Amino acid sequence: MHGKGAPENSLAAAEAAIAAGMGIECDIQRSSDDVAMVFHDWDVERLTGEQGQTGSMPAAFLSELQYQASREKPASLAQLLRLIAGRVPLLIEIKSKPGYDVERSCEIVSYAVAAYSGDVAIMSFDPRVAAWVRANSPQTCCGLVMREDEHGYTQTAAERWEAFEHAQPDFLAYHIAALPNDWVAGLRENGLPILSWTVNSPNTRARALAHVDALVSEGAGLP
DSSP: OOBTTBOTTOHHHHHHHHHTTOOEEEEEEEOTTSOEEEOOOSBSHHHHSOOSBGGGSOHHHHTTOOOTTSSOOOEEHHHHHHHHTTSSOEEEEEOOOTTOOHHHHHHHHHHHHHTOOSOEEEEESSHHHHHHHHHHOTTSEEEEEEOOSTTSSOOSHHHHHHHHHHHOOSEEEEEGGGOSOHHHHHHHHTTOOEEEEEEOSHHHHHHHHHHOSEEEEOGGGOO
16 A cells, blocks of 8 residues: 555555555565565655666675655665564566576576465566465465556467466456456356456546456545
8 A cells, every 4th residue: 555655565555554444555666686575666766756767786795775755765675574474465476578598587586485484475477486485385375467458568369368378376366457357257156256457546446346356445445
């Protein structure tokens, strides 16, 4: 539950969600020394005002950056897990892009959650993540994230089906702008849990509640 003084992915935002009794969704980038950092962007400028690629910086350096207009600093996944301590569910999105060694991120995140006793699931736009988790950590719930616009990797029906078949996910997290649609509705009717993101208005909330099983919400999309 991010907002003023509690930037996205910050521990302050997590504390606010816990206080409200809400589950938490976070993003994972990998530092240069292979630490899972709770951070959204591939570079640090938008969120911290500094320059540089997130993955080129060690965890100790990233942890000393400061979010803009806040006293908060980027946290590691280990820190976030200690803070939540099983009080609310956690949904972890592993960031990926073409040519990225996302399997290494899968290893690091899976190791971090192996000893965690709370409710946790992993997801990614990259179908390799769910495939890796299914093969190497089958006890971990893992989903596939999809969007259909120009920013996604699955603009065509054939690409969506190929990604889905490779991932064989436990759930699907679908862009709210692409809902409702017959394919997703069919998967849901056949028992696949469907999430939707990012629900950030009363209208998108109403649409999501009518067509999916769980919402990834922020701002005006919160109840």
